Amino acid sequence: xxxxxxxxxxxxxxxxxxxxxxxxxxxxxxxxxxxxxxxxxxxxxxxxxxxxxxxxxxxxxxxxxxxxxxxxxxxxxxxxxxxxxxxxxxxxxxxxxxxxxxxxxxxxxxxxxxxxxxxxxxxxxxxxxxxxxxxxxxxxxxxxxxxxxxxxxxxxxxxxxxxxxxxxxxxxxxxxxxxxxxxxxxxxxxxxxxxxxxxxxxxxxxxxxxxxxxxxxxxxxxxxxxxxxxx
Amino acid sequence: xxxxxxxxxxxxxxxxxxxxxxxxxxxxxxxxxxxxxxxxxxxxxxxxxxxxxxxxxxxxxxxxxxxxxxxxxxxxxxxxxxxxxxxxxxxxxxxxxxxxx
Numbered sequence: 001x002x003x004x005x006x007x008x009x010x011x012x013x014x015x016x017x018x019x020x021x022x023x024x025x026x027x028x029x030x031x032x033x034x035x036x037x038x039x040x041x042x043x044x045x046x047x048x049x050x051x052x053x054x055x056x057x058x059x060x061x062x063x064x065x066x067x068x069x070x071x072x073x074x075x076x077x078x079x080x081x082x083x084x085x086x087x088x089x090x091x092x093x094x095x096x097x098x099x100x101x102x103x104x105x106x107x108x109x110x111x112x113x114x115x116x117x118x119x120x121x122x123x124x125x126x127x128x129x130x131x132x133x134x135x136x137x138x139x140x141x142x143x144x145x146x147x148x149x150x151x152x153x154x155x156x157x158x159x160x161x162x163x164x165x166x167x168x169x170x171x172x173x174x175x176x177x178x179x180x181x182x183x184x185x186x187x188x189x190x191x192x193x194x195x196x197x198x199x200x201x202x203x204x205x206x207x208x209x210x211x212x213x214x215x216x217x218x219x220x221x222x223x224x225x226x227x228x229x230x231x
Numbered sequence: 232x233x234x235x236x237x238x239x240x241x242x243x244x245x246x247x248x249x250x251x252x253x254x255x256x257x258x259x260x261x262x263x264x265x266x267x268x269x270x271x272x273x274x275x276x277x278x279x280x281x282x283x284x285x286x287x288x289x290x291x292x293x294x295x296x297x298x299x300x301x302x303x304x305x306x307x308x309x310x311x312x313x314x315x316x317x318x319x320x321x322x323x324x325x326x327x328x329x330x331x332x
Contacts, residue, residue: 020313021315024314034238045243046245055241057280061283072237075276076244077248078272080249082270083252084249085270087248087251091253101253105249105250108249108253159326159329161325163284163325164297164321165322166284167304167321168301170281170284171281171301171304171305172317173277174277177273177274186274187278191279194282196292198291198292207279207283210276210282215271215272218269
């Protein structure tokens with residue numbers, strides 16, 4: 001039982017920490033031009049921080065035009081790809097069959113998988129996954145609502161530096177991934193490509209073109225880490 | 232396309248990755264090259280979004296109060312400050328710089 005309560009407390013702690021940055025998502029989403037309902041639906045249905053920030057980031061830059069919305073959809077979709085790999089990792093641990101396999105899909109995100117694979121027994125891995133997934137879902141959604149209401153009340157986003165906050169949010173999401181020189185090189189190239197092509201292309205497109213850097217470096221395995229390879 | 236339609240399509244597409252991972256045999260997607268590209272794609276898109284959000288405004292490259300604010304954010308990340316503190320400090324730094332200049 002002691003083990004179970006420690007998994008539970010880790011799960012709740014991770015949920016609160018993640019929820020706190022749900023406040024910034026809510027506020028930035030409203031600043032990007034979405035209303036409170038649209039912001040909340042993103043947190044309920046999309047439920048993946050990176051994809052959600054990407055979606056509102058592109059809308060903020062391109063506006064809610066046909067091209068802007070299209071680019072926002074593709075950006076969010078491509079950023080969600082890692083969740084598919086998390087699902088592959090979790091599938092044998094959760095031991096579900098048939099349609100029940102899809103139950104855990106919505107809460108298969110960075111945090112739930114990180115807590116799960118950090119446990120030593122199969123039982124605790126399952127508990128870590130479910131407790132953390134549900135805890136993050138509850139805190140992320142309630143804090144999104146709080147942030148959206150606060151953001152709505154604040155008014156002009158630039159006056160409060162919310163445009164800088166949005167950039168800082170991307171830096172914060174990127175930071176823990178910059179451990180190997182391969183990732184660092186891809187990040188530098190992608191940032192440069194996106195910035196340099198921005199004056200020439202419709203908003204939203206430069207971000208997608210920058211993704212080519214990842215495909216080229218990843219396919220050719222340039223600057224490969226000396227030991228191992230991909231995770 | 233309306234923003235609402237875009238939100239629903241994007242949410243369905245993001246969910247489809249999660250579902251796909253549970254449905255396909257792991258051997259199909261667990262190829263080292265594919266998983267390497269997937270994790271680098273996350274890095275590339277986040278870095279590109281950082282660049283666009285940091286130094287682009289109305290399709291022009293603009294270095295303004297956001298740049299020093301990002302410096303503050305980087306310093307706080309290096310000091311392992313919580314995400315929320317780092318984001319709030321960046322906002323405050325940009326707002327202060329705009330107020331002073």
